[in-house]
Amino acid sequence: MDDLRRFLWFFNLLIFGVLTGVSASYANDQFIINHSESELDNRYQYTYDLLTLVIEATKADFGEASLTVSDMIMSRNRIFRALKDGQTINVIAEASKLEWDEQLIPIRIPIRKGIQGFRIFIIKQENAAALANITTLAQLTSLNTGSGSQWSTKVALQLAGFNVVESTEYDNLFNMLSKGRFVTFGRGVNEIFQEVALFKQHYPELVADEHIMLNIPLATYYYVSPNKPRLAQRIQIGLQRIIDNSQFDQLFYQHHCTYLLKSKLNQRLIFKIENPFISESEMTSIVGNDFLLNPKDDFSVLCSQYL
Template structure:
C-alpha cells in the first residue's frame, strides 16, 4: 500500500470511528428527602414540589433526575448523621442549626422567604379570650409554649425568656397541648392552618389564636450531603435560575398568598425576637435581595400580581 493510500485509509477509519462513538449519558441524580412524620404531616410537600422544579430546570445540563423519600421518618438529630453519610437521605429542607453549616453543604437561598418565622399560636378553646387581651410581649411570655427538642425556634424562644416545654415528637406535641402541658404551640403561618385541619378530628378543642403574631427571623434552605457536591451544585444552580427568571416567586406566592391573607397580618399584634442562629449581616443581605419577607409589607399588592 502506497503512503498516500495508507493515510487515506487511516483518515476514513478515524472518521467512521468518530461517527459511532456514543457520548456516555449523564448519570441520573437521585434526591432522597426525609419521609413525613405521619400521614397528617404536610410540612415537606412544598419543598418536594420546589425540588422537582429545580431538577427539571437543570435537566439539560445536569441530566435526568429522580426524587424519592427515605424509608422511614428520621428525627432531626438522626437526620444530620444520615445526611453526612448521604446513603439513606442526601437532601433536607431545614432551618439552620448548630453544626449543620459546618457538616453539610448549605444552599443559602431561602426557599420560603422566611414565612415560617411568622409564628401564630395553636391553643385550646378555653384560652382564646385570654389571648385576645394580649398587648405586650411580656404578656405572651406568661404562657408556656411547646417546641420540638431540635427545632431551630426553640433556642430563640428560650433566649427571649419564654417558658419552653419540649416534646420529643411532632404528633406528640399536639397531645401535650391537649393535656395542658403547655398553653400555646407556635407554628409558621405556612403550617398552622393545614395542621389544625388535619388534627381537628382528634383534637376538636384546639383553635388558632387570631390576635398575636410572633416574628422570628428564620429561613429554610436545602442542605446537601457533603458526599454529593455535584448534586449540591445542581440544586444551587437550579435555585438561582428560578429566582432569576421569576418562577420561584410565582410558585411561592401561589402557594402561600391564600394563607397570608387568612392570617390577617394587618389585624394582629406583631412582636419580634432575635434568632441567634441567623447572622445579622446575612439576614440584611437576604432582605435587600428580596429573599426574605417582612410581616408588615403590603401583601395585598404583591399577591395581586401573582394570583390574579
C-alpha cells in the first residue's frame, strides 16, 4: 500500500469513529458469525480463523472479544435480513453484492485474494473428455451449468451466456449434477477439492475437471450489521495490522496453498468473464493491485515458504 492510500485509509477510520461515536474503550465485543449452509459445508473455517486472528491483533486497544458461530443454518437472503438487525448474527464473510454493500457495513479488503473467483468445474467423470476438448468460451457456455439461486456469481454466468440451472439448497446442487440436470458446476479453488472429497461417498462419479478455469472477479468481504459499527471498525483495523505484519499471508497460504498447487491453474485454459457487481480495481482500492493473486503464476515457489 502506498503512503497516500495508507493516509486516506487511516483518515477515513478516524472520521468513521468520530461520526459513529466509536471509541477504543475496553469492552467485551461479541462477534456472532454465520453457520455454514450444510453440515458437510466447511468453506467458512478460514474466515472463522481469520476473524480470530483479527480479534487477537486488536485486543490492546479494543479489549477482549468473543467469537461465536451461530447454530442456525440459514439461506443467504435470511442471513442478510438477520445481519440488518444484528441480533442473531452480526458478521459474515461473503461475496460482494450491491444490496449488501448498501445496507450493511462492508470491510472492503478481499480476504481470499480473489481466488474464490478462480472457478474450476465439478463434473461427472463421463464428461471429462468433453471438457478436455473445449477451446472457446462459446463451447463452454453451451453446456448447462449449476449455481445457487442466491449466489452473486449466478448473474455473471448468465450475462456471459451460460444457461444457469439453479437451486436454493447447497447440498441439492451436487445431487442435481449427479442426475445430469447440468454438466458443469463451478466452484472456487478454495472449495472444489474439499467438496469433491466430502461428497465422494454419495456421488463417487463427481470429479474436478483438470483442463479449464473460469475467472470471475469476486471479492469475499466481511460484512457487519449496520447496528455494530464498532465491530466493523475493529475488523478493518485488525485486518490491516495483520496484513502489514505478514500474519495475514501466513494464515492465508497455510489454508490455501494445498489447493493452489493441486489446481495447477497456470496449466489450464483460462476464460475470463466480467462480474457486474464488482471490478478488480474496486477490490484493490484499499490493499493495492499486488494483493490479488494471478492464476497464471506458478505457486510452487511461493507456497514452499508456508507448507
